[in-house]
Amino acid sequence: MAVTIRDVARASGVHVSTVSRTFSAPHLVNAETRNRVLAVAEQLGYRPNRAARGLTTGRTHNLGLIVADIANPFFPPLIKAAQAHARARDYHVFVADTDEDPRVEEELIRAFTKQVDGVLLCAPRLGDRTLAKLRRQVPFVLVNRRLDGLPAVLMDVGHGARLAVEHLAGLGHRRLALLSGPEGSWNSRRIRESAADAAAAAGAELTVIGPNSPTEQGGQIAAPEVARAAVTGVLAYNDLVAIGLVEGLAELGVRVPDDVSVVGVDDIMQARLNRPKLTTVAMPTVAAGRTAVDMLLQLVGTEEPGPAALTVLETTLVVRESTAAAPVEERPARLPSGEVT
Amino acid sequence: MAVTIRDVARASGVHVSTVSRTFSAPHLVNAETRNRVLAVAEQLGYRPNRAARGLTTGRTHNLGLIVADIANPFFPPLIKAAQAHARARDYHVFVADTDEDPRVEEELIRAFTKQVDGVLLCAPRLGDRTLAKLRRQVPFVLVNRRLDGLPAVLMDVGHGARLAVEHLAGLGHRRLALLSGPEGSWNSRRIRESAADAAAAAGAELTVIGPNSPTEQGGQIAAPEVARAAVTGVLAYNDLVAIGLVEGLAELGVRVPDDVSVVGVDDIMQARLNRPKLTTVAMPTVAAGRTAVDMLLQLVGTEEPGPAALTVLETTLVVRESTAAAPVEERPARLPSGEVT
DNA sequence: CTCATTAATGCAAACGATTGCAGCTCCGTC
């Protein structure tokens, strides 16, 4: 068996409470005693049992972080920022992956309950009702999802989508496609709405394709449909989809950006590495990770909730090589405000 | 406060032990009572406190998984495989990232202690002595690291490195470079040793460069040095480094594979997406994740350790577009077994 | 009808820590 506080107490001739205090309130115990206890503890290899401590104090000093897909390069920077930030505040972050499955997501939240002080839910796929119910199990902060009464940090992807569409329109593209994201995704809806608005304002036509899986595969699969739709500009739900699409189009003999322009969302590392380098909407993931931790810690620190905080972070458009002026044949055919049958 | 077993007991007019049993040993309680308790529990929203349960049973049904860098695309498939496999066995996997810092690694192992039943250590950066000490805190299984007396699953990257060097030599390359990995990495040493052996056997010269950071940046930074070394074939510690190198060489006007051939290690998703598609040593990450979980569960399930198991998984060479025949000017200048000053 | 058996439940002691309260010693003060 592991060595417990009791073993240390016995071996150093003091009561367990003194040992406990040596670790959790050192100033309350005589320097001499403290040193003796520490020495014995060290020698016995004693480590406080954090689970047991959590039972009495109600604080585990752990945070949970749930993402839909660790393999999506969008998340690691956020995760790392959150971990580093939390560690500096003497908290540990445990990460879990839901595999895009809402049921797994719920199960994981339940599993985290009482083992962490709070959880960061990144782009949850769960429905509003379930989330509202779950919030009573464990405090949480949402990332990229808005729900009344719950603290959240949002990246204003709608703004980014608008910029993207305006960028394409400015390049002369009039027939655009949107490769949409997962049903449950709040981000996906924001992108769709803003892109539609911006397209309408710019007098461009916008076709919605999908949703397919929010991965390269999803993008690759969408390629034939994109080609068939005869669009010249595409906004993809995220960079992975965009990269997959470029790949898929290449196989169909469609060149990017010569024949069609593609813009992604997220600005993951691969966007820079891709050929052509991807034009994309950059997300402030690091800031989001830090902010979310701060909000969560503030939430678990206080007895009463206070008003649910909401932080909105800005997104920007990064123009690289995957977008270019629309092909000439396409332009003269339609009026700027052209309607379609 | 959260609703506890006691609340349920009171509300349903039975003793706490009966409530406990309805959840952990249903067959011991009368069907009628059980249903009543379950109904009350449901209505009150009772959830067992897993930390408290772990205190008495000694089992948390959680596993920890520690990696050096979540952002490295090598890990996600392994992580996902481990999570899925564990979930099927009613275990949850919590992941933590050490940021390549051995101190953080140790801290995380300590943090996991008693909160999980065992931990999977992926390519730990910790020294042998520390690992040997830590193993008494919590059972663990090593991945890609060998240490006497500790169960491990290894991917035979040495074999892969040998294949890679033979592949390059077979294409006529005589001057090779190895971009080495982090000091503490067991894999890195294996690669270096095997590559050196294979190079010697093939009569090729092998220059070791680095170590730099095992990331794209690291590869990019190494590019000038590679160019200066006037080699025609490079084996990189991993795909990220290889991809960064290709990028860095391009900026220097050196073409891959025309001027120099590059092979990576890991076969991450980006290897297929890169232009040129990367020739690389494929690692059986999914199998590794599953096997590691199995070994760990077997380890925590039994009272006495038994012999430390060791599983070695095979690696293969995937030839794509980043390797080609050595440039012609280079070949006639030297004998196959050419020595250098 | 009695007795052994079984099924269902209650009782209370753990698990490993924390913490309010009380007690003791020692010191300085008046």
Next chain:
DNA sequence: GACGGAGCTGCAATCGTTTGCATTAATGAG
């Protein structure tokens, strides 16, 4: 020389569950 206070330490209850044992009631056998 009694008193008040400070500084340490011990006592025991508590956190939410599990589980070996005792208890009770119901069942079946002889």
